[in-house]
Amino acid sequence: MKAPVSWIKEYVDLPADLTTEALTDRLTMLGLKLEAIETAGAGIEGPLVVGRVITMDPEPQKNGKTINWCTVDVGDANGTGEPQGIVCGAHNFKPGDKVVVILPGGVLPGNFEISARKTYGHLSAGMICSARELGLGEDHDGIIVLPEDAPEPGTDARAVLGLGEEVIEFEINPDRAYALSLRGIAREAALGFDAPFRDPVLRDVPAANAEGYPVVVDDPVGCPVFVARTVTGFDPAAPTPDWMARRLEQAGMRPISLAVDVTNYVMLETGRPIHGYDRDKLQGAIRVRRAVAGERMTTLDGNERTLSSEDLVVTDDSGIIGLGGVMGGETTEMSDTTTNVLIEAAHWDAVSMFRTGKRHKIGSEAGKRNERGVDPTICEAAADRVVELLVEHGGATAEPGVTVVGVPPEAAPIEIDADLPARISGIDIPAGTTVALLEAVGCSVSVAGDRVTATPPPWRPDVTDPYDLVEEVVRIVGYDRVPSVLPRRATGRGLTREQRLRRRVGRVLAGAGAVEVISFPFVGEASFDALGLAADDPRRNTVGLANPLSAEAPSYTTTVLPGLLEAAGRNLGRGAPGVTLFETQIVAIPADKGPAPIYGVDRRPTEAELDELLAAIPVQWTELGVVLAGEQERGGWWGPARTAAWQDALALVDRLAGDLGLEISVESASVMPWHPGRCAKVTAGDVTLGFAGELHPKVCHAFGLPERSAAVVVDLDALMRQAPEVVSGPVFSTFPVAKEDVALVVDEGVTAGAVEAALREGAGPLLESVRLFDVYVGEQIGEGRKSLAFALRFRAPDRTLVEGEAGAARDAAVARAAELTGAVQRA
Amino acid sequence: MSGPNTDYDPVEVTPLKAEEVEAARDAALTAIAGAQDLEQLKQVRLDHAGDRSPLALANREIGALPPQARKEAGQRIGQARGAVNKALAERQAVLEAEHEARILVEEAVDVTLPTDRRPVGARHPLTTGAELIADIFVGMGWEVAEGPVIEAEWLNFDALNLGPDHPARTMQDTFWTEPAENHLVLRTHTSPVQARTMLTTEPPIYVVCPGRVFRTDEYDATHSPMFHQVEGLAIDEGITMGHLKGTLDHFASSMFGEGITTRFRPSYFPFTEPSAEVDLVCFVCRGVDSENCRTCRGEGWIEWGGCGIVNPRVLRACGIDSERYSGFAFGMGIDRTLMFRHGLEDLRSLFEGDVRFTTAFGSEL
Structure with missing residues (x-):
């Protein structure tokens, strides 16, 4: 989630001397992790000013291109007050337009130094800038044309363009869906600095009435709230105001058209996804129901989808017109001719949103918010805000009809011991602090003895358990206050x-x-x-x-x-x-x-x-x-x-x-x-x-x-x-050893192992070891035969062997080998 | 040899005459002095000091003397043999010194010759790294728990408060076994080992679980479909986040050096609540002049892992009384830990099996 600092500050009065770093440090410690701070227009230096195009003479070139030789009023910014002569390759402007000019001595991103230079037969003293040249976006269709109410020529253009403005990118954990909105981020900032917060959804909204567009919700579990508003006479060609387009871009969304941009803007502002329909393409009442397995529809990304009976759909008399809360349908999509807009602000069941998104592999900004959980109480306010913006910037008229179907689900109260946050964190947190901090995050709190009951605010559907309340308290007290102590000594038995x-x-x-x-x-x-x-x-x-x-x-x-x-x-x-x-x-x-x-x-x-x-x-x-x-x-x-x-x-x-x-x-x-x-x-x-x-x-x-x-x-x-669990200590004799070597001739196919085993068996208890030390194959012993030479060691555990004893044992071993393997002692 | 002189007649025993003894002694001394090497000296020793040497033979005749004469003869022989033995020892020392000075010098070798006849072996740093970590915890009285890598879905997810619709399941892209309806996965973390431990053990529980885990990440310099984790679990009465912090600080300083501590940042994991990311003080720059530190890239801290208080829902699914017990859990990547501890550039070096990589670490980390 990207949030321009100026937008955050619209809803919270932060200390005047607060740096962005200090703001993000505090928000990180509250659970909104800083990913990056971007500064718009980083790399622009020198005179960047508002200019007004006075003359514009197209001059076709030999290379087929046409360039415009312009004179531009830049006020006193060039030191002379005379119009500035500039060659410009773009054509998306006309004399009288206000544009952005960088004068000689300035530097554009990429260390591109601007100087007066001869080109196409003119001395071009500066440049009329596009958004891409200023590092503000990829839009290279043409140069930036400022609105007529932009400041006078010669004024520094940075403020107009929002340059130097810092945008904070946060990594938002899935439990903090409320922070996928400026409303949520500003609320956290207010919490972090104990600063006054102005809730953007606190507005007077017209009451529901019977004149609104007809909506029937068949599945109030899947769609507890459905709000519909209508505007007519919208000018589809009305441009998106610069400030809005800029904020959308700063927040990482591409401006598309005013109607779409307004819905996105309100989603960013409030966290509530909004869907706009071309009302003239709607046929009859809107209905929300579960799909019938196998039903098909085409979403506005052009993909045809086969639906499951778990998918929530929005329908009209023509059939399915949207995959509720996830993506709208193609047939009722707003276009560049849409003049009448039906605005849907509905609350959807998060689990259903998650399953549908996963099933159809749709990852949209709306789906991301709906599946994590949105404040169910702000549908009316969000829809009203959309109406307001369409009226203000699109010349539309708000219809008096207001449709509100359903009531927002209410959060269940959670009861905890007042000292639970202290017990779990190991920090000394008095009960009074716990109550105050739960109230600060928006809970309504009551205390009875040493029990605290807190009902989470509607924007915190993630808070359901006693330990969720603990986390809320402890994160504000500060994880940095958690002491470092070792638990009692465990009594493990070491490795297995x-x-x-x-x-x-x-x-x-x-x-x-x-x-x-x-x-x-x-x-x-x-x-x-x-x-x-x-x-x-x-x-x-x-x-x-x-x-x-x-x-x-x-x-x-x-x-x-x-x-x-x-x-x-x-x-x-x-x-x-x-x-x-x-x-x-x-x-x-x-x-x-x-x-x-x-x-x-x-x-x-x-x-x-x-x-x-x-x-x-x-x-x-x-x-x-x-x-x-x-x-x-x-x-x-x-x-x-x-x-x-x-x-x-x-x-x-x-x-x-x-x-x-x-x-x-x-x-x-x-x-x-x-x-x-x-x-x-x-x-x-x-x-x-x-x-x-x-x-x-x-x-x-x-x-x-x-x-x-x-x-x-x-x-x-x-x-x-x-393997033996315990090796028994070896017992060995220290009396003298008697060594006997034998060479045994056997058939080639007889294994050394077999001969050795026979020797062992025949040698009796005096045998200490047998080791084969030579294998010989050759003429002397005949074809198909081999000679195996073994070293035998004899020893008694308790005495020195007497003469002949080892020899007798050897002979017995050889005899057994002869018996079992046909071995013949080599002469 | 003469027999014992039983009648005590004054008998003349020739070999014991003074001049005979002196002559034998002088002959011995001359021979000793004339021995040119240890081999010759060995022969001289046999000839003049051995059992059959003139002095030894003379010694045996003492018994033939009348008692009054034995003492004098004994002294005479003794002195002569003493002189011979002394000369032998001295000559031995001289010849040995000569031998060392000459022969051993002649035997000198070129010690710079290569001796790498037998290649050296090594254990994998991931193995020894896991052991190093396990040993730190065993030193604290913990035990090491293990489990299978192909795991029941319920143990890998549900029991850990990752229900089928939990958004966090999309954070971990899971290998499912065929057919997926069999609800078996390659474990995505070592947490199912914790679940198994809780399901089968009465608290107090203090276990550390190192092991291999899988996620469907494409293989590149910083991602691998297979990697290694170590997780820890403590369940006891009165366990707090403070115990978690103390344990991780102890772990950090044991692994990275005295004074290396951790910090917590709020985070989210389904199996813990409250949850935290744990950062480690950069063990290279220690947070001082971090700007140029290549290990922490100017942060002063290194992201190390996740941790938190075990979610009571997990305790309940595993049959542990969450009213009586609380617990903490933590987990970090062993591969990643080794990467920053040893400055490894590419994760893949751990899995290629190139002996030049592995032998650099030897048999212990």
Whole structure:
């Protein structure tokens, strides 16, 4: 909302020495937030004066243009009193007109210095100005022609043009609809400086009578008040007075025609949207009703709209002529031939206005006010003000008929403890202050003991609750008076186990050289295609978005991978030789339990209701993803670089599980997007945690990653559930260790894990550890065979092993391996 | 070796003769002096001070002497061995010093060689930033509450006094899941976590809720369809705006430095009444000579978030007795907070995943 300071001051007597900054500071602290202060004509310097055109000689030029060689009376402003010779390219004026002239030595916005200069064969000493040249608007149709009653030639033109006038732009919160008017802003200024306020809607209005235009309201809930007034004999060619046009422009509205400008002006002045009809296009009585679903109408923006049974419409015998309170219709729109005007000032149900505006995507100045709530008591005054302005500036005659249908709804009284504002704010606010301030905002207040009853004023439909009264009192007392004290010390138990574990997982991975990324969770079919997922892969069953930002990514993701792999590709594309990235992403699958219920808010839902609500929410969990692509260790003077491979993925899983004290096992698996022969399923007990290994070459290609890039995906919630809550302190022997190495030859298809498991099983309780340290494939052991070399360590908890004990345990281990895996000890 | 001299005959034990002992000692001293490096000295030590050295062997013969002779012989051997050990220690020190002076110098490396063999990892500043904030509140005895990002419409809006026709719903452009009639949204704020907490917890409640939220904003340098918020909620008997101010002042000074406080400006949020915008004293210029401050752009204050007293309507919908309890709530953007705390120019740098961005922040903020 933009408000010229001079307009505000029309209704409030502010202290004479009050600066605009001080005014806006105070209003900001009252809740009308300053957005900007604009000064009209900023950048204009030097002599800018009123001039009267004396002569005007059109001179056609070779370039096809015609220029006017003018002499202009600028009084004594040029120091000589002689007429000033000026070349002007515009034609929208005539001799005798008063215009705005900038004389040599002046400067226009954009640091455009004016000097006497030779042009088109004349010495042009100055410039006749257009609004755009003065920085007053975009209107470049011609130069500004001042009204005949403008001051004498030679007078400084700044005052005439309203230059130097400051316009305040406020950010108005949706609860303070009253401040979408000069009336409301001036009232706040009066409140802020305890200054006298003159309410622009306080005027004598003619009483309702039977001669007014016939109006029937079928839906008094949707339209509690409908006021109609008529003027006749309006001159559609009458210009909008300059002051009005200027104020409209300052307030950010474009002047259109007098009739339209007057309705807009009165809306800005009072906050009450007004609609004007061409009365000659009306057929029969006006009726207000709800639309029948499917009815159609064309609003005056030219759009045909199909209506809902919730929309309020204004009709006449011809049918629908307006979308009540939101936008008028095309058929009865005022035009440049309208001479008889019917003025509608109606109060509309705010909820209905909001729904209709939203349904038809109409955002109008009228709708903005109607849906936030307008003072329902000012319809008659606003209509009368329109009549007054049309009569005064449009030569119209007011018809005596005054139609008033309905009565304004009344605000309900609110009762509070007198000390509630003090109790809630923490400021010492005596009961007397509370009463005085509620009265200052316009409430009618009564006091009974320590209870205060306040009935909000009609312009404050937002004030409905006890705490609304608290806010009114506290904002005037001043938020800056709120003390700074800490509440009593809370007794929290610190982070939850999950919260601590999530931090720990991040630290472990960062410690292992991985960099965390955060990606958007939006995916589309292309993401799943890039991952090589089959058409029936359950990961394609996503929670879809009804209004995605991009048609390519219309779903919430079921896997952390797409964003993560894209980030890896982006890094490599930007020249990184390799990356290890990790991400924890909340992923989701549909709950398929139907709609989530919408409950009332007058009580807490029951447990059963809550359960139903929670069950309808998509299943969500945290997935941890890691991608390893390109160089994992850099090359240098120590040796060559090492690039990512499947085992890097598994090593990270091991490292993570080890840190969390979690026992995991792996087995080979074949799952997209991994390489079918280089993927491991990771389990803890019988719970699958996820997969790790080399990415499928096609997937690497799709994401711009080098082949052999590897990835891990783990259900982090499951991992955290499986991790022991408390790690038991380890017990270990300090007696000497006995080391035994064995090399076992097995068929190629036998896994190292199987051999190791057999060794463990056979070795007995003295075995401390088994570690595979070499794999050999070659002629010496024959085709289709491989040799696995294991280091076994034996130790007793309570004694030194005697000679032969370790050897016997080793032999037992080898025997078990032979039995279970066909292993033969290598000679 | 001679056996014990049981008959106490005066026997001559050759190795214990004074001249023999002296000769062994002198031989040892000569060898020690002649050792050229630690390796040679080690051999000399074995030869002349080891278990089988002449002096050690002689020592064993003492028992063969008659008791009256043992003392003198013992002294003689002891002195000789003492002299040898002393010489060994001295020579050891000399050779070690020589070794350090020579060998270790020869082993010098070029320490300016690169050592960046293993790339460093890092956690995302949004993660560590949220942790930093959470820790400030945990330090005050608060707990950290979390909830799902796909949320029931009722919890995201209705329960928070944002009814279906509340104009404020148009302020938050919401992602709805398909079909929209299912009344599920990507949460537009972390406030549903507050609602969940109130629905399931008896006051007193002191929770802070950091989390990811979504709005249908086009992606540019200052807007993102996904961003992060932290909200706080305190419900207790006698909670006032003063407690809210005190808590936010404490938060501000913990996060931005001693003396950084907040101010309130009246505002409007459906879930709070009274409501306020909260500004932070610019932590760079501290409001002094703000004209040239790039952080607050001459304001002296930085817009930080919104806050207020929890609207009793919200308490009622969540089953909390608003006659007995009052509460305050606040919320601010983590992304935005990091942007001005760390001077980030473009919000998108947080979501691109470029390792050069993230590694600059390390593993903690």
